[in-house]
Amino acid sequence: MGDAAVTIRTRKFMTNRLLYRRQMIVDVYHPGKATVAKTEIRERLGTMYKTTPDVIFCFGFKTQFGGGKTTGFALIYDTLDYAKKYEPKYRLARHGLYEVKKPSRKQRKERKNRQKKVRGTAKTKVGAGKK
Amino acid sequence: MHASLDVSSDDLSKVSSLFKGISNQVSAVTDFIQSILKKVENGESKTSKGISFLDVKYQLLLSYVIDLTHLMLMKSEGKKLEGDKTIERLVETRTVLEKMRPVDMKIRYQVDKLIKTATSGEIAPNDPRRFKPNPDNLVSKLQQEDSEEEGDDEDDAEEKGPQKYVPPKVSAMHFDGDLTVQEKKDRLIEKAKRRALSSSLIRELRDQYNEEPEEIAERGTAPTRRFHEAAKHQQEFEEGNFIRLPVTRKQKNLKRKGETMTGLEELTKFDNISALVDDSKGEERDTPAKKKSKVSSRLRRSNKKKQTKRRKKFHKS
Numbered sequence: 001m002g003d004a005a006v007t008i009r010t011r012k013f014m015t016n017r018l019l020y021r022r023q024m025i026v027d028v029y030h031p032g033k034a035t036v037a038k039t040e041i042r043e044r045l046g047t048m049y050k051t052t053p054d055v056i057f058c059f060g061f062k063t064q065f066g067g068g069k070t071t072g073f074a075l076i077y078d079t080l081d082y083a084k085k086y087e088p089k090y091r092l093a094r095h096g097l098y099e100v101k102k103p104s105r106k107q108r109k110e111r112k113n114r115q116k117k118v119r120g121t122a123k124t125k126v127g128a129g130k131k
Numbered sequence: 132m133h134a135s136l137d138v139s140s141d142d143l144s145k146v147s148s149l150f151k152g153i154s155n156q157v158s159a160v161t162d163f164i165q166s167i168l169k170k171v172e173n174g175e176s177k178t179s180k181g182i183s184f185l186d187v188k189y190q191l192l193l194s195y196v197i198d199l200t201h202l203m204l205m206k207s208e209g210k211k212l213e214g215d216k217t218i219e220r221l222v223e224t225r226t227v228l229e230k231m232r233p234v235d236m237k238i239r240y241q242v243d244k245l246i247k248t249a250t251s252g253e254i255a256p257n258d259p260r261r262f263k264p265n266p267d268n269l270v271s272k273l274q275q276e277d278s279e280e281e282g283d284d285e286d287d288a289e290e291k292g293p294q295k296y297v298p299p300k301v302s303a304m305h306f307d308g309d310l311t312v313q314e315k316k317d318r319l320i321e322k323a324k325r326r327a328l329s330s331s332l333i334r335e336l337r338d339q340y341n342e343e344p345e346e347i348a349e350r351g352t353a354p355t356r357r358f359h360e361a362a363k364h365q366q367e368f369e370e371g372n373f374i375r376l377p378v379t380r381k382q383k384n385l386k387r388k389g390e391t392m393t394g395l396e397e398l399t400k401f402d403n404i405s406a407l408v409d410d411s412k413g414e415e416r417d418t419p420a421k422k423k424s425k426v427s428s429r430l431r432r433s434n435k436k437k438q439t440k441r442r443k444k445f446h447k448s
Contacts, residue, residue: 011370023373025296025370059375060369065390
């Protein structure tokens, strides 16, 4: 849905060679519409910078008071491997490239209660003894 | 001023004895001075490196004494002293000597020490009043002393070589000590004056009588202005560092204030311009800013808890 009304402009473009990426500030103008979804912004940026949208990571989109303009950040990595190496895990999880494994809530609480009985460095050993 | 000729025989005898004493002393002094002169001419004692201040003093004293003797001579011959230049010279010398007296007192210690060294010819090594500072005193002799005294017990604790410097955990505070109480009060008054000058009342007065062209600019209220400045600052930081800052409750409230019309209170509030009003009672009325009462943290927490409880109750009902 590339509506003509939605305009995307980029500001403060910088090539970060140390982290193998290009980073920029994205301004989205969408008068009369709700805030644009990140997936659509990624596709638009992919066409603008001639890359696939899967190496583009967008975050921090904030709409100004009154609507019509949204500002956020975007990072375009050289390859997906570098992206997996340098992006924080929560942003990879948003794209489905990473899964946070944590035990179920009940088990976490049980472990916590078992830890309460022990003092000091022995707390770390308590978790191993799951009965 | 005529000398009385009724002198008694006692006075006469006294005067004659005094005159004899003077003549004896004069002869002794001339002998002494001639010997000194011979010494200086022979070059036995050098006068080049003497303290020039003392030289001046000697010369002045000498001239003073000479003038005095001149006066006494004239008196004894029965001449008039009126309008004599000797008196002017005497007065001048006397004033200069009196001006030199405080300086003399300041260097008296040094001069005494010099004389002592000159006469005794040696300097005591234990003298605590030596001139030069001793850098060896800066080296701490504690470690050596400790290792010698304690020895067996507490070997490891002390002798660890140069220990890590731990700075004191004191937070930096603004130092006010250089200002006296009066200066602090003056500063408060100045600040109040400046604030009063920029109040809305004075501004309107100025606009009324000013001959410059009137400028109409959008001038928001204080909380909105503050909000806009803070928002701009935060925006620049976020865009510069590619990060979004978390929003605290205070900031949320400020944002709400900035976006709504909360400036209505300012229409009825006028600034305090008592600082500009010339009042004799000004000092009494000068109250400082409203002070926060010192409540203990525990009390504050319990008060806050009660407040939230009451608020929730209110919203439920």
